[in-house]
Amino acid sequence: xxxxxLPILAPAILGFIISIAYNQSNLANPMLVLRMDxxxxxxxxxxxxxxxxxxxxLINDWVExxxxxxxxxxxxxxxxxxxxxxxxxxxPLTAILAAMANLRNAEEAGDQEQSILSIExxxxxxxxxxxxxxxxxxxxxxxxxxxxxxxxxxxQENYSYIQEMPEAQQRVWNLSIPQAPWPLPPVxxxxxxxxxxxxxxxxxxxxxxxxxxxxxxxxxxxSAQVIIEVADTGPGIPEVELPQVWDDLYRGESARxxxxxGLGLALVRAIVKRxxxxxTVRSRAGQGxxxxxxxxxxxxxxx
Amino acid sequence: xxxxxxxLLVDDEQAITENLAPFLERSxxxxxxxxxxxxxxxxxxxxxxxxxxxxxxxxRLDGREVLRRLRAEGNWTPILLLTQVGxxxxxxxxxxxxxxxxxxxxxxxxxxxxxxxxxLRRAKPGQPPLAAAWHLVCSNLKLDRKARRVHLGEExxxxxxxxxxxxxxxxxxxxxxxxxxxxxxxVWGWDYPVGTRAVDTRIAELRRMLKDDASEPTFIETIPxxxxxxxxxxxxxx
Numbered sequence: 001x002x003x004x005x006l007p008i009l010a011p012a013i014l015g016f017i018i019s020i021a022y023n024q025s026n027l028a029n030p031m032l033v034l035r036m037d038x039x040x041x042x043x044x045x046x047x048x049x050x051x052x053x054x055x056x057x058l059i060n061d062w063v064e065x066x067x068x069x070x071x072x073x074x075x076x077x078x079x080x081x082x083x084x085x086x087x088x089x090x091x092p093l094t095a096i097l098a099a100m101a102n103l104r105n106a107e108e109a110g111d112q113e114q115s116i117l118s119i120e121x122x123x124x125x126x127x128x129x130x131x132x133x134x135x136x137x138x139x140x141x142x143x144x145x146x147x148x149x150x151x152x153x154x155x156q157e158n159y160s161y162i163q164e165m166p167e168a169q170q171r172v173w174n175l176s177i178p179q180a181p182w183p184l185p186p187v188x189x190x191x192x193x194x195x196x197x198x199x200x201x202x203x204x205x206x207x208x209x210x211x212x213x214x215x216x217x218x219x220x221x222x223s224a225q226v227i228i229e230v231a232d233t234g235p236g237i238p239e240v241e242l243p244q245v246w247d248d249l250y251r252g253e254s255a256r257x258x259x260x261x262g263l264g265l266a267l268v269r270a271i272v273k274r275x276x277x278x279x280t281v282r283s284r285a286g287q288g289x290x291x292x293x294x295x296x297x298x299x300x301x302x303x
Numbered sequence: 304x305x306x307x308x309x310x311l312l313v314d315d316e317q318a319i320t321e322n323l324a325p326f327l328e329r330s331x332x333x334x335x336x337x338x339x340x341x342x343x344x345x346x347x348x349x350x351x352x353x354x355x356x357x358x359x360x361x362x363r364l365d366g367r368e369v370l371r372r373l374r375a376e377g378n379w380t381p382i383l384l385l386t387q388v389g390x391x392x393x394x395x396x397x398x399x400x401x402x403x404x405x406x407x408x409x410x411x412x413x414x415x416x417x418x419x420x421x422x423l424r425r426a427k428p429g430q431p432p433l434a435a436a437w438h439l440v441c442s443n444l445k446l447d448r449k450a451r452r453v454h455l456g457e458e459x460x461x462x463x464x465x466x467x468x469x470x471x472x473x474x475x476x477x478x479x480x481x482x483x484x485x486x487x488x489x490v491w492g493w494d495y496p497v498g499t500r501a502v503d504t505r506i507a508e509l510r511r512m513l514k515d516d517a518s519e520p521t522f523i524e525t526i527p528x529x530x531x532x533x534x535x536x537x538x539x540x541x
Contacts, residue, residue: 192465
């Protein structure tokens with residue numbers, strides 16, 4: 001500690017010694033600048049250099065600490081991701097092992113069929129998981145094809161697509177796309193990817209709500225951004241879980257028993273990030289959630 | 304032809320060859336297995352298979368290199384690549400280097416048999432496949448794979464990269480029913496929940512650009528409930 005601060009204090013100490021020495025001795029002590037004697041000037045200059053060195057050192061420390069923090073954080077994220085992955089694979093594998101054991105002992109064709117069906121289902125789960133992981137990795141590197149896209153149309157198409165699901169009939173839907181005084185401006189986006197992002201949000205809303213709940217799809221323009229929101233009157237998300245919902249493979253308490261790979265929202269986040277946009281979520285436990293995607297309008301994105 | 308056909312299956316992963324070989328045999332093919340690229344090249348020389356199913360990632364000599372060497376020798380045995388990575392670049396490269404088709408792992412074995420059957424049907428012994436041609440021509444439609452450009456008559460047709468890949472795949476697989484899922488895989492390398500719609504949108508875009516009437520198509524035919532088929536006669540040129 002002393003060794004670190006000594007070089008920094010050195011200019012101040014040196015300046016102090018010089019100024020004392022000049023005052024004590026009979027050497028000439030001419031007026032320099034701003035009505036300062038050489039002795040006072042030496043002292044002030046020394047102090048000044050020390051302060052600069054100290055500030056530099058503090059900034060350096062802070063940057064280093066930040067770096068270490070982010071390393072620790074990414075190591076933590078990696079650990080969390082691996083343990084989630086482990087968990088996601090363990091369940092289908094356990095189910096397959098059980099089904100295989102049943103298959104070996106099965107005497108009737110019907111029992112065999114049951115086991116094979118179950119193995120197929122679990123394989124499907126793992127296949128989806130691996131596929132989604134690849135998409136996520138692919139999204140970070142692949143070239144995306146940007147073109148002006150009508151957000152309203154993406155929402156509209158998504159809406160009619162989801163209406164084909166039988167569960168969708170048991171929800172109250174509100175679709176609101178502004179037309180007046182002017183329609184929504186286009187965004188510069190990869191149409192298929194934007195479609196997928198919105199689809200994942202709507203699909204989630206459908207999965208997590210119950211019959212009779214309301215799901216609202218809306219879009220609006222705000223300071224050169226188009227904001228797409230998917231709101232629902234579902235169970236909501238506890239506050240502690242909110243920051244993590246966009247993470248890879250994160251599945252909250254209420255997601256137990258709901259099918260999915262735990263990568264739907266992570267994909268949404270990755271897609272929106274590639275479009276220089278932002279994702280946010282607001283929620284109140286017991287009341288519902290709003291997921292929103294914010295993407296710059298084509299006007300802004302081009303500049 | 305297919306009942307007599309001999310397939311060379313090349314994959315270093317024994318778990319895959321052990322399960323896939325019997326499946327292919329039950330589908331009516333004679334199957335020989337190689338564990339790596341070098342062994343594959345030796346077996347091509349001694350056994351003269353009718354088609355090769357080739358894994359890309361292998362120790363010693365990888366699948367891409369095997370493909371390159373065979374094509375350089377002027378050996379046009381149909382090759383189906385098994386790709387690990389679904390990246391668009393990788394897939395484009397596979398086709399450009401003269402693979403007849405490819406499948407992303409993990410795949411459904413039934414899909415593999417369907418691909419093998421199509422590849423064998425298309426192959427003309429000793430002749431390069433369309434997949435190895437740089438220029439594809441169908442009446443007044445010309446597709447330049449190297450420059451990634453399309454001409455209709457004298458006029459250039461400006462296609463988005465995705466629409467281009469789609470047309471390229473359809474033209475290298477003429478007269479073949481291609482499912483929406485397969486096309487999705489070609490353009491995106493993914494399956495994706497709302498993807499079949501994306502394919503339909505792209506096909507509509509292609510038809511508009513190629514002035515192809517969906518009800519009376521010269522190029523792309525819709526097979527209701529199944530997919531699409533390129534119905535024109537395609538010629539490959541250097």
